[in-house]
Amino acid sequence: MSSKKEKEELAQPQILKLDDDFSLIKRFIDGDESTFRLLVQRHQEKVRNIIYLTLGLSEAVDDIAQEVFITVYRNLKRFRFESQFTTWLYRITVNKCKDHLRKKNVRKIFVPLKEADDRTSYSSSTEEGDISNIVKNAISKLPYKLRVPLLLKDIEGFSYQEISETMNCEIGTVKSRIFRARTGLKKILEPLEAELI
Amino acid sequence: MRKNTKEYELLSAYLDDELSPEEKTELEQKIRSSLELRKQLEDLQRIKKLTSSSYKRIQESPYFETRLFAEIDSRSPWYKKILTWSPAISLAVLTISIMVVLNFNPDLIKNLVEEQKSNIAGFYKENLQPLLFTSDINNEDIFNFAMYKQLPLDKQNNQYLQLGYDPQGKEFVEIRNVNAPQNENNFEKFVMALDLNEIQKKQIDSIIEKYADELGNQILVNENNTVAINSNLWNYQRAIQSDLFAFAENSNSNEFHKFVPSTVSFISDPKVDEAVKKCRTTKNKNYIILTPDSIFSEPLEFDFKKFKEGLKDAEAKLDEQNKQLRKIKVKFNYDSTWKDKNGKHSWHKNFNVYIDTNICRVNIPNIDIPDINIPDYDSLVGVFDSIASNFKFYSKYIPRIEYFDNKMKFHFNDDSTNTLELNDFSIDIDSIMQAQSELMDSLGGQNWRYNSPFNDSLVMRGFPDFKRFFKYFGQENDMKKQMEELKKEIQKFREEMQDWRKEFKHETKSDPKKIYD
Numbered sequence: 193m194s195s196k197k198e199k200e201e202l203a204q205p206q207i208l209k210l211d212d213d214f215s216l217i218k219r220f221i222d223g224d225e226s227t228f229r230l231l232v233q234r235h236q237e238k239v240r241n242i243i244y245l246t247l248g249l250s251e252a253v254d255d256i257a258q259e260v261f262i263t264v265y266r267n268l269k270r271f272r273f274e275s276q277f278t279t280w281l282y283r284i285t286v287n288k289c290k291d292h293l294r295k296k297n298v299r300k301i302f303v304p305l306k307e308a309d310d311r312t313s314y315s316s317s318t319e320e321g322d323i324s325n326i327v328k329n330a331i332s333k334l335p336y337k338l339r340v341p342l343l344l345k346d347i348e349g350f351s352y353q354e355i356s357e358t359m360n361c362e363i364g365t366v367k368s369r370i371f372r373a374r375t376g377l378k379k380i381l382e383p384l385e386a387e388l389i
Numbered sequence: 390m391r392k393n394t395k396e397y398e399l400l401s402a403y404l405d406d407e408l409s410p411e412e413k414t415e416l417e418q419k420i421r422s423s424l425e426l427r428k429q430l431e432d433l434q435r436i437k438k439l440t441s442s443s444y445k446r447i448q449e450s451p452y453f454e455t456r457l458f459a460e461i462d463s464r465s466p467w468y469k470k471i472l473t474w475s476p477a478i479s480l481a482v483l484t485i486s487i488m489v490v491l492n493f494n495p496d497l498i499k500n501l502v503e504e505q506k507s508n509i510a511g512f513y514k515e516n517l518q519p520l521l522f523t524s525d526i527n528n529e530d531i532f533n534f535a536m537y538k539q540l541p542l543d544k545q546n547n548q549y550l551q552l553g554y555d556p557q558g559k560e561f562v563e564i565r566n567v568n569a570p571q572n573e574n575n576f577e578k579f580v581m582a583l584d585l586n587e588i589q590k591k592q593i594d595s596i597i598e599k600y601a602d603e604l605g606n607q608i609l610v611n612e613n614n615t616v617a618i619n620s621n622l623w624n625y626q627r628a629i630q631s632d633l634f635a636f637a638e639n640s641n642s643n644e645f646h647k648f649v650p651s652t653v654s655f656i657s658d659p660k661v662d663e664a665v666k667k668c669r670t671t672k673n674k675n676y677i678i679l680t681p682d683s684i685f686s687e688p689l690e691f692d693f694k695k696f697k698e699g700l701k702d703a704e705a706k707l708d709e710q711n712k713q714l715r716k717i718k719v720k721f722n723y724d725s726t727w728k729d730k731n732g733k734h735s736w737h738k739n740f741n742v743y744i745d746t747n748i749c750r751v752n753i754p755n756i757d758i759p760d761i762n763i764p765d766y767d768s769l770v771g772v773f774d775s776i777a778s779n780f781k782f783y784s785k786y787i788p789r790i791e792y793f794d795n796k797m798k799f800h801f802n803d804d805s806t807n808t809l810e811l812n813d814f815s816i817d818i819d820s821i822m823q824a825q826s827e828l829m830d831s832l833g834g835q836n837w838r839y840n841s842p843f844n845d846s847l848v849m850r851g852f853p854d855f856k857r858f859f860k861y862f863g864q865e866n867d868m869k870k871q872m873e874e875l876k877k878e879i880q881k882f883r884e885e886m887q888d889w890r891k892e893f894k895h896e897t898k899s900d901p902k903k904i905y906d
Binding site for chain 2: 345
């Protein structure tokens with residue numbers, strides 16, 4: 193081991209060294225698979241929330257989150273430590289959500305219209321009459337590529353950098369998509385202004 | 390329009406605090422100077438606020454982790470699943486391998502067991518030597534073996550080998566840790582009872598020595614506390630006994646038949662000679678091997694002639710160095726506290742073994758013993774046993790009595806240290822009669838045998854075991870009545886005698902002449 197690396201390790205606080213994601217992943221790669229449980233415990237809430245926000249569904253959240261972590265488990269030994277673990281994790285999460293939506297859209301073609309309408313994520317504003325639901329409904333009408341960056345920023349508090357890494361796009365694109373999402377949302381909500389006041 | 394859109398994007402990024410300091414300063418200046426921008430900023434702020442407040446975090450799922458790991462386990466690759474089941478799979482593979490091996494080589498386990506048994510047997514059979522060489526066995530011991538089926542293994546510790554027959558007539562052998570009678574000089578008593586002359590004594594000695602030599606390979610021992618007994622040993626014992634009795638009868642028939650019934654004869658039947666000869670010439674390799682932890686039967690080759698030759702050479706070499714051959718000390722140890730799971734001190738398999746504190750008995754029901762039948766031996770076993778005990782008490786062994794100066798001296802065994810001297814041997818008949826009377830009177834007492842109401846030692850000697858010989862013992866009341874009646878009769882007789890004496894005196898005084906008339 194190089195002296196530089198030794199110094200880096202010495203400089204690192206011991207608790208952090210033992211518990212941070214990279215250490216856990218290293219131990220996993222070395223054969224201690226019990227560390228994967230610690231990673232799951234640490235990140236499951238965030239992953240489930242991203243899915244929930246992205247899809248607007250609560251029923252499928254656990255199934256998709258399960259798929260996310262199984263993918264991580266299978267590929268963790270090939271993790272290259274070039275980015276944060278969370279970046280890689282959230283990208284997988286977003287991609288899984290995208291896959292889910294794609295499959296859902298394919299299925300929609302073969303499902304009768306009435307039934308397909310029943311499967312919409314949010315109930316209509318007239319039924320609920322609640323501001324949150326009105327806004328959620330409005331957000332759900334945004335395209336996926338606009339909706340996800342908006343929610344990651346405004347709900348999860350991601351930085352543009354994090355969103356760009358997660359969505360695998362440029363920061364400028366993120367900036368633009370968030371702006372467009374907000375403008376689009378404004379337009380959707382304009383007819384419902386009275387209910388929002 | 391494009392310029393406006395660019396500025397509006399910056400406003401959105403400004404709200405998210407994602408502008409560089411320069412961009413931020415520049416935009417803030419523009420906002421201050423542009424009403425439209427301020428309005429746009431307000432709209433964006435409102436939308437951001439609505440978005441942020443419209444969502445609540447999803448509830449925690451308590452079973453998510455459990456379900457996830459169950460799913461991971463179920464989706465594990467095949468080799469990982471195999472790894473989980475590896476102990477069971479290894480066991481199954483091993484079992485199948487053993488089954489395959491046993492299928493092609495069914496005798497494998499049997500051979501392994503036999504090999505182990507043979508290794509253990511080999512250990513115990515190592516360096517076996519004749520007991521007669523290793524222990525100080527003398528003619529007396531050989532004679533006792535012939536008569537009483539007993540041979541010493543370890544004289545110092547009173548350990549004996551005892552042959553015998555159970556009630557069904559099956560042979561058994563015992564290792565006994567009991568105080569067997571020693572120095573009884575049975576052989577000497579036998580010789581004395583037969584009143585043998587010097588030549589005959591030498592002859593009987595040579596017979597015994599001849600058998601001692603031949604018995605060499607019948608009982609073998611080694612330092613591993615192994616005792617190997619040739620299954621022909623029982624026949625040998627019969628042969629020696631028959632041979633000795635035949636010699637005894639032949640040498641001095643008169644004396645012999647004083648302690649042997651006249652109907653029993655050993656020299657009249659040539660078949661006996663033949664059986665004895667057959668017994669001595671039969672080469673039997675079947676040995677019963679007693680070890681401290683196992684008993685088994687094994688064929689064993691022991692070349693006694695070769696052993697003797699080797700012994701002579703070794704002795705010659707050692708003699709040059711003034712050394713002696715080291716003799717084996719046999720001490721057969723066995724676990725006298727052994728119990729089986731039912732708490733019994735015995736087990737039954739090929740041998741029936743009974744264990745006691747002092748005896749380890751091995752019944753030999755299924756061992757191949759050479760079938761040599763000495764004619765009439767079985768029917769005469771009882772006679773043989775009584776002969777073996779009779780000659781000890783034969784009159785020839787009554788002590789020699791010497792009379793001198795009103796004294797009697799009894800010489801037992803011609804040993805001056807073992808004599809009894811009586812100072813006054815004159816017999817006082819009154820004393821005997823008085824003692825007799827007191828003895829009769831004392832019959833009603835509880836401890837009559839232990840009281841010594843009389844001092845006459847001869848009376849004591851004359852009635853050493855009154856209980857055994859006196860047939861009325863145990864019927865004290867009848868005896869007492871009879872004695873009282875006898876006393877009355879005697880008293881009556883005495884009174885009659887006194888009356889008669891008086892009459893006689895009276896008649897004599899009144900007319901003395903009459904008598905002489």
